[in-house]
Amino acid sequence: MNLQLENKNALVCGSTQGIGKATAMLLAQEGANVTLLARNEEKLKAVLSELPNNKQRHTYLVADFSNPKALKDSVQASSIHYHILINNTGGPAGGAIFDAQIDEFEKAFTQHLKCNHILTQLLVPFMKKEGYGRIINIISTSVKQPLDGLGVSNTIRGAVASWAKTMANELGAYGITVNNVLPGATNTERLHEIINNKAKKTGTSKEEVAQSMKNASPAKRFAKPEEVGYAAVFLASQQAAFINGINVPVDGGRTKSL
Secondary structure, X not given: OOOOOOOOEEEEEOOOOHHHHHHHHHHHHOXXXXXXXXXXXXXXXXXXXXXXXXXXXXXXXXXXXXXXXHHHHHHHHOOOOOOEEEEXXXXXXXXXXXXXXXXXXXXXXXXXXXXXXXXXXXXXHHHHHHOOEEEEEEOOHHXXXXXOOEHHHHHHHHHHHHHHHHHHHHHHHHOEEEEEEEEOOEOOHHHHHHHHHHXXXXXXXXXXXXXXXXXXXXXXXXXXXXXXXXXXXXXXXHHHOOOOOOEEEEOOOOOOOO
């Protein structure tokens, strides 16, 4: 299937590792011009050199999602207009919600919802002009089924999902879709962080924790980052033009709800 992404410009957040990097690679493979966005310039340069390139225009922007103003300034300073926005950033630290400090909620709200909103407001005017826009948020299956030990993440991810659905309703008439990809346990640095923390708290080995997490999915394994990326790339395509305002779990069947 030709996803017709040639001459489309994509801004991919959190694209130096994990799902963000995999999504950027796949978008480039499908012909899109990719702009990587993350906070570590050395890592950005390394990923930029790996992107598939068939006379495409790839570049990067340095920004930290803990600083919304700097993020806005960085994107505004770019001369590129984008058809595709992949909102993606690392999840909040784990822990029981009762034990969470107020600043943990504030930090996560800033990084996940405020920054998504800033980028959307910056990019949508061009998308409207083009009659083509794809806003894809990489969030979590916790928006369907809250996950134990991820209290702050469950709360903020749910807010992002509601924001996205509302935005989808408002922008659909302009040829712009807004959808959420919900990764399950995916083989990334974030997952290994969660495994390490669970192992320490429970006094069990990392191997036991990992196997228990794998067993929670009918697939009995972790997702590969590119398996999540494929879902995002399809939603970015012309073929997905009538898919709007939905949550797409990529979790091997772990989520119990329909």
